[in-house]
Amino acid sequence: MLNDDPLANVLYIDLSKRSYRVAQRQDLFEKYVGGAGVAVQLLEEECPQGCDPYGPHNPIIFAVGPLTGLFPLASKTVAMFKSPHTGNLGESHCGGRSAVALRMAGYGAIVINGTSDIPVYVAIHDGRVHFRDASVLWGMGSRFTVGRIIRENEPGSGLRTIMRIGRAGEQLVSYASVTTETYRHFGRLGLGAVFGCKKLKAVQISGKRSLPVADQKQYRTTYDEIYKTAVSSSAMKKYHDLGTPQNVLPLNDLGALPTRNLKEVRFEGVSNVSGETLAEQFLGRRLACSHCPVACIHVAALREPYEDEPYFYKTSMISYDYEPIYALATMLGVSDNRGFLELMDEVETVGVDAMSTGVILAWATEAMERGLISEKETLDLELSWGNHRAYVEAVRRIVSQPNDFYRALARGVKHAADQYGGADFALSFGGNEMPGYHTGPGAHVGALIGARHGHLDNAGYSLDQKAAATELPTPEKLVAALMAEEEWRQVLSSLVVCFFARGIYTQEIVSETLRSAGFELSKEDMEKIGMMIHRNKYRFKIREGFSLDDVRLPKRIFETESPIGMLDKAYFQDALSHFKNMLLASES
Amino acid sequence: MRLAVVDTERCVGCQQSMFACVRRQGEAGLAKTCIAVRSVGGTERGFVVIVCRACDDPPCAKVCPTEALVSRKGGGVRLDSEKCIGCGHCQGACPIGAIFWDEETNKPMICVHCGYCAKYCPHTVLELEREEAEHVER
Structure with missing residues (x-):
């Protein structure tokens, strides 16, 4: 790697002591390049064997790579931690502005250890780490407000990421997510719960700096090659046009779209929740991660009336993707697309992983159908296929956890089936709820x-x-x-x-891009x-x-x-x- | 020729233009960008693009005590770096915040309307307007 590349800086933050330090770790980046390779090494170093995922010694690691900030689409941040959901390796990737912001702040990786005694958020900019009191933000219901308050209080507009948790993370739901830039997530395996037990409401990172490159001329040539492919290839065009939901109809036609807890593989209501229909009826905006020309993020505009007053509406902007459509629509038999969007919105508001949530609710619905559980457990909620209102309420209860049943749902489908039976139709693999492909x-x-x-x-x-x-x-x-x-x-x-x-990133292209960053591989x-x-x-x-x-x-x-x-x-x-x-x- | 922000509603917030501006100057990263893309207040509401709009009678040049900012043919300004003392008055005079600051040289950075960024705007938010220049000359 290049000598003056700030990528080698690893920022270590201790929430217990409210202290931080920076260490030069060329050793790690030279051997493992960055991202997942560096993060798993830091996890190995920082996570004591057998540590409690909910305890103070479970580290949170974020890492980016040498191409971030140099080339388009090198736009993900890798998070590693011990997963509270599976009790084992936790790894989740997120885009938004997270990767570019972390790199521009002058780091290749961040390690967060310890636990705060009061809710805090951490703001990282200008080479400093600021520990801010987040007592006011803790317990806040709206997913937009927390972001807005931090935006107003911290610098770095346009150059920052705000990673934050919702109520689910605070309540330690084992599959709570961390949201960045409103619509992107460290979704899977419960990073949100690790934030929650550290009393860490949010991490804000911003910066602006120059990055070294090995050879300017070669850098620009390689850049143009990648950029041209990214904006002209049909592979990327599909992500731009309909986004990942373009897979809904083909998978349904194939007979591979898990429906009603995978009792079926085709959904009769599929045309309502296809990428095509959602785009025609609701698509309100497309968004991109920083340094990605594709803009695969599709955001629906849902206009809903207030029931207490005529001609009084709110318009919610709700992002949707293939996996949430599978988990929250077809798996639950929800064919009302407005109902799906409302459920999606609730999932985003509380901050849980959409896929795990859908699979868990699908199991609960089948368990109710088979009489393994009743209204006694659900507290009078009728979980039945397509009943999106009941599902919205169930998501709220997974967070508020009013009884043992919802406490079990808050720990995943495997745990719930261990308690209530129905393991045969509890769709989890290695403790993680299944993705949308049969x-x-x-x-x-x-x-x-x-x-x-x-x-x-x-x-x-x-x-x-x-x-x-x-x-x-x-x-x-x-x-x-x-x-x-x-x-x-x-x-x-x-x-x-x-x-x-x-x-786009073939082995040849990877080699070329890495040469610009001073790696010969x-x-x-x-x-x-x-x-x-x-x-x-x-x-x-x-x-x-x-x-x-x-x-x-x-x-x-x-x-x-x-x-x-x-x-x-x-x-x-x-x-x-x-x-x-x-x-x-x-x-x- | 001048750079025009045609339609911010088409902006997806990819920030390709910012990175392009820096590459054009023979750098990488974001420190030297003369264009900024940020959300209106949360990405759900869309984006604003901040860049010099090539004023015919630029207020930034009017407040420069050393005449380091010279009005440019076709609108906007050119910086005479040797004259600039880095006082920052120009930044205060620009109501749209289009004067960026070079922390390294302690001098302003202002779009030169080369149009390089527009080539990397995948959704036609930015455009280099040639006609406008002719219009000004008339």
């Missing part, structure tokens, strides 16, 4: 073996779609393909390149780094008690037909044992 074994094996148990780990759904057109690979080949993809994604997420741009070097980071994550997981022998497959995935037919349990067992062997082989 495309075939690739999606589910991928979620099972993925380090984060999410769909972005290794994109198994994409392998399934290829298999549906040709033939199912052997379990060994499937696992090899999933691992190769996951290892390459370690490189991308260490550069913090958005996965949507994975088609060959194809082989990158492959080695990708594998190393993946194994580092697994080593952390195993250190914290993860075992492939304990992983559980919900029976439901074998009961509902996928596009490539009914899934075979033996195939899964085979795939898992191949994965184990491959991990062991590489360790030795």
